Structures are given as C-alpha cells and as structure tokens.
Amino acid sequence: MQKKPFEAVGVVGLGKMGGAIATALVGKGTKVYGFDPNIKESPISGVTLLGSLTAMSDVAELIVIAVKPNLVVPVLKEFSKPTTFVSIAAGISYSQMADVAPKGSNSVRVMPNLPLVSERGAFAYFCEDPSVSQVERLFDGMGTGIRVAKESLMDAVTGLSGSGPAYVLTFLQAMAEGGLQEGLSYEESLSLAMETIEGTLVYFRNLRKAHQNIHPMEVRNWVTSPGGTTIHGLDALERGGFSTAVRDAIKRATERSKELGKG
Numbered sequence: 001m002q003k004k005p006f007e008a009v010g011v012v013g014l015g016k017m018g019g020a021i022a023t024a025l026v027g028k029g030t031k032v033y034g035f036d037p038n039i040k041e042s043p044i045s046g047v048t049l050l051g052s053l054t055a056m057s058d059v060a061e062l063i064v065i066a067v068k069p070n071l072v073v074p075v076l077k078e079f080s081k082p083t084t085f086v087s088i089a090a091g092i093s094y095s096q097m098a099d100v101a102p103k104g105s106n107s108v109r110v111m112p113n114l115p116l117v118s119e120r121g122a123f124a125y126f127c128e129d130p131s132v133s134q135v136e137r138l139f140d141g142m143g144t145g146i147r148v149a150k151e152s153l154m155d156a157v158t159g160l161s162g163s164g165p166a167y168v169l170t171f172l173q174a175m176a177e178g179g180l181q182e183g184l185s186y187e188e189s190l191s192l193a194m195e196t197i198e199g200t201l202v203y204f205r206n207l208r209k210a211h212q213n214i215h216p217m218e219v220r221n222w223v224t225s226p227g228g229t230t231i232h233g234l235d236a237l238e239r240g241g242f243s244t245a246v247r248d249a250i251k252r253a254t255e256r257s258k259e260l261g262k263g
Contacts, residue, residue, distance in 0.1 A: 003140040005030045010060030012036070012053065012075055014043060017088055018066025020117035022047050024142050033060055057081040062134060064088065069260045076100045084134050086110055090158045091260025094126060094151055106131045109154055111162045116142040122164070124148050124157040155261075159254030167249055172197060 008031040011022045015036075022032045026046035033056050034047045042049040050056050053075070056063060062084045065072055069089040073096060076085060082104030087097055088111065097107035108131050112123035121143030125135050132147065139145055148154060172193055179189025207214050224230045237243075 003137045005140070006061050006137060007031060008033065008060050009138070010035065010050075010056040010063040011047070011066055012056070012063065013066035013071075014039060014047070015066065016114065017112065018064065019044055020114055021064055021066065021088070021112070021142075023117050024119070025138075028141060053078045054080070057083060062086065062138060064138075072097065073100050079105075084108065084131060086135070086138065088112055089260075090162065090257045091155070091262075093261055096261075106134070108135055109151065110135065110139070111154055111157045112139070112142075113161050114165050119143060122161040124154065124161070126151045126154055155254045155257040156250075158257040159250040159252070162257075163249075163253040167246065168197070 005025070005028040009025055010033045011018050011025075012035050014022060014034045018034075018036075022034060022044050025032050026044065032044075032047045033050050034042060034044070035050050035053055035056050039049070050059075057079050058081075060083070063079075063086070065075055065085055065087040067075055067089065069092050072087050072089045072092045076097060077100050079085075079102055082102045084106040085097060085101050086108045090111065092109070094107055094109050097109070098105075101107055106128070108125060108127040110123055110125040112121050115121045116123065116139070119142055121139075123139060123143060123145045124147070125145065126148050127135060135147075136145070148157065172190075175193035175196070176186060176189040179192060180186050184192075204216065204219060207219065220234075224234065
C-alpha cells in the first residue's frame with residue numbers, strides 16, 4: 001500500500017543524488033523546492049528554485065540536505081525553524097546534525113543510491129522512532145529500504161549500496177570489454193552484458209521468493225558444469241582476485257565514510 005506523499009519537500013543541493021531524489025519526488029506529485037547556490041535555474045522540471053534557505057523553511061514540510069559532508073553542519077546552522085532534516089551525506093552523524101539543527105527538529109541519516117530515480121534504489125536509515133514514518137513516506141516507491149539498529153552500520157551501508165552502483169558499472173564495462181576483445185561489437189557486448197546482469201538478479205530474486213534461504217553459490221553451481229566454460233571463467237576471476245577485490249572495495253569505502261565523519 002502506497003503512503004500519502006508529502007505535499008512540499010525542500011532539497012538543499014541539486015547535484016546527482018539530490019537531483020535524483022527531487023526527480024523521484026516530483027514524479028510522486030510532491031511539490032519540490034530546491035536551493036543550490038551553484039545554479040541559477042532549476043535543472044529539474046517541476047522543481048522550484050528558491051533564493052534562500054529561510055524561504056525553504058517557510059514552505060517545506062521536510063528538508064533533504066544533499067550537500068557534501070563538510071557543508072552539512074554549516075547548512076543546518078542557517079535554519080531557524082524546527083522541522084525534519086534528512087541528511088544523505090556520508091560520515092555525518094546523527095548527533096552532529098541534532099547538535100546544530102533548530103531546537104525541536106527531527107534529524108535523520110539516510111544513505112540512498114542513485115537507482116532510486118528509477119524506483120530501484122537501495123537505502124538505509126538511522127533515526128529516532130518518531131521520524132520512521134516520515135522516512136518511509138519520503139522514500140516510498142523509490143526502492144528497498146532498511147532501518148539499521150546501530151548508527152555505526154551506516155558506514156557499511158555507504159561502502160556497500162551507496163558506492164555499489166559504481167562497482168556494478170565497472171563490472172558491466174569489464175564484461176562489455178571482454179566481449180569486444182573476443183570479436184563482438186561494443187554495442188553487442190554491452191547489450192548482452194546488461195541483460196545478463198539484470199536478468200540474473202531478477203531470476204535470483206524470484207527464486208528467493210519461493211526459497212528464502214537459497215544461496216547465490218547454490219544457483220551459481222547450476223550453471224557450472226564439470227570441465228565446462230563457466231568453471232574456467234570463474235577460475236580466471238578468482239586468480240585475478242575478484243571476490244577479494246570486491247570485499248576490499250566495500251571495506252575501503254566503509255573506512256572512508258568513517259574518516260569523513262571525523263572531519
């Protein structure tokens with residue numbers, strides 16, 4: 001059951017992620033007010049650009065802070081009216097927000113990823129109980145979300161799903177280049193690679209609906225026959241350190257999120 005969308009939401013920062021959230025909200029029928037000192041005209045149809053943060057607090061029911069981590073605290077200090085502030089910045093803690101937000105405000109930390117603009121995002125959030133319903137309303141229909149029990153887990157979310165689209169796109173490009181190297185055109189390779197990645201995930205998701213505890217490696221074994229092409233390809237991946245490299249990427253991105261929180 002879809003939740004009633006907010007009538008008016010403010011978005012501070014209309015870059016890639018802020019713009020994606022603003023676009024998704026407009027698509028749900030929400031009136032979106034944007035503020036970004038780096039642009040003079042709204043880059044998103046349906047978003048009204050405002051000239052000040054004060055003007056935004058006068059009209060928005062909830063405000064999304066979508067600026068670089070080092071700007072979150074200075075931006076929050078500019079507001080004087082209490083409201084719900086949702087920060088999507090890596091590393092900026094709930095307490096850092098709560099300490100500078102106007103008294104009586106609700107603070108929320110969310111780590112979304114870019115696919116939410118196509119209603120397939122993955123995001124996690126940390127907040128106090130009264131703000132849960134507001135987070136769910138804000139991101140309703142944009143993808144799959146989880147509420148983490150400990151704020152420290154937000155760094156792991158950042159390293160996994162926040163940065164994850166970049167890992168997937170790197171893998172996609174590598175697959176396309178592999179096909180290109182073996183004689184397919186780039187467009188042919190890219191088309192096959194995209195459908196293979198998407199189709200496999202849809203297939204596995206459907207399997208999990210019927211068999212909740214099924215493991216990815218079990219399904220992988222179904223297409224890995226003795227002495228066949230797949231086992232040789234998998235051997236090449238592991239000799240290149242594929243699995244370790246992916247885990248290390250998530251670990252390093254998580255560590256960087258922690259570093260950002262220390263200033």
